[in-house]
Amino acid sequence: MAKLHNIPPEELERQRQYALKVREILSVKYPTAKPLAYVHTYGCQGNVADGERIEGLLSEMGYDFCDSPESADLVLYNTCAVREHAEDRVFGNVGKLKNYKKDKPDLIVALCGCMMQQAHVRERIYKSYPFVNLVFGTHVLHRLPELLYQTLTGGKRVVCAPEGFGEIAEHLPVRRSGGVKAWLPIMYGCDNFCTYCIVPYVRARERSREPEDVLREAREIIAAGCREITLLGQNVNSYGKGNKSELNFAGLLREINALPGDFKIRFMTSHPKDCTHELLETIAQCDKVSKHLHLPVQSGNDRVLRAMNRRYTRQQYLDLVADAKATVPGLSLTSDIIVGFPGETYEEFQDTVSLVRKVEYTSLFTFIYSPRKGTAAAELPDPVSHKEKTRWFAELTAVQEEIAANRIAESVGKTYTVLVEGRSKTDKSRLAGRTDGNVMIEFAGSPEKIGTYCEVRVTETGKWTLFGEALPQSDTE
Ligand code: SF4
DSSP, X not given: OOOOOBOOHHHHHHHHHHHHHHHHHHHHHSSSSOOEEEEEEOSSHHHHHHHHHHHHHHHHTTOEEOSSGGGOSEEEEEEOOSOHHHHHHHHHHHHHHHHHHHHOTTOEEEEEEGGGGSHHHHHHHHHHOTTOOEEEOGGGGGGHHHHHHHHHHHOSOEEEOOOOSOOBOOSOOOOOOSTTEEEEEOEEOOSOOOTTOOHHHHHOSOEXXXXXXXXXXXXXXXXXXXXXXXXXXXXXXXXXXXXXXXXXXXXHHHHHHTSSSSOEEEEEOOOGGGOOHHHHHHHHHOTTBOSEEEOOOBOSOHHHHHHTTOOOOHXXXXXXXXXXXXXXXXXXXXXXXXXXXXXXXXXXXXXXXXXXXXXXXXXXXXXXOOOOTTSSGGGSOOOSOHHHHHHHHHHHHHHHHHXXXXXXXXXXXXXXXXXXXXXXXXXXXXXXXXXTTSOEEEEEOOGGGTTSEEEEEEEEEOSSOXXXXXXXXXXXX
């Protein structure tokens, strides 16, 4: 794989100059208080990480942030193209802004992210949403200062979504939103072309950040007091291909594990075809790496896996799971599954059900197949009705619930080290965190414990959540 270049420092400096110009314009336009930006990100954690960089850039340009579009001077939707449902929500929410714009004609409406990388979406926005001021694609996120400057000064709509092989913009400002947890992208794009997936078309070719850039950002995150770093990439197991450095993903994990500080490391997503025994040993040996592996299987049937272009068989996947369980004691496994891939029969779907029973995942992210325009699978005949697929989905969900209930019941009486993330969403008197295996756990405790690690003994269980009590003096901070 040819190494794709980082965006040159001169270009990033040019953008910083635009940021200063925007800041100046805004300080004249809003002389008494900073203008407010409302940024909403849809989709995966990779998009959330992009959103944090967008907010970093907006902050550099002089914006403050608000929690609702009603009070904003700039509304930015960072969109996701992976599922139809998310696209529909974006169009619905953008439509609502038309009325806000009537009351506040200076309101800037901006759209970016994966959806904007698709020509048919840009066309629809151009025709049906004339009040949208700025549209930009995934390859020009770093050019937001220049594009916003053009929007503020040109009086015309600005659209910039070039095709690209993808470049990496280092040293962008980041406004982190995860509290004690931080996202750290280590690579971008994807080369795998699973036939149902739009990502390789909207996020371009796979490219990895150099280890020194990843480690620099990891040090910044630790210094800022974050206690959990999640390394992000569409396929972290192929990290490093084409880099100057020869460090692979296992090597990168070891380097981050060796950084001083009291923190945990998670990562996602792992493509099974690239998951090596070396990586499993690294997970087992590195004390800061969570014993949790998200290993998307998508289907348990060989014909469907071939049609999806996943490049592993059911048996290879099961062998990998056996190796993972043997190498990493207590490993928590989670997965993604697509129900009702075009042409899938009920018998083939049963192979997925039996695989789920064999593996006994901690949790599953199950989706009914959603056709994505421009992908190979969208062209395949799809005779099974949505109603029928919904029945299969319910069947698989029931199987997983039974497995999860058994696993959760086994947790009663056990003690887990938990990073306290905040208060429980359902009962503010309780604290909430996750076990190393990524299961939610709630317990009574004072808010000073937020951001620390506690030892928590499980006393009872809910459907998806554990409940417990903090052991005395268990705070490891
Ligand atoms: S590995 Fe497959 S499913 Fe994942 S992003 Fe790449 S193409 Fe999409």
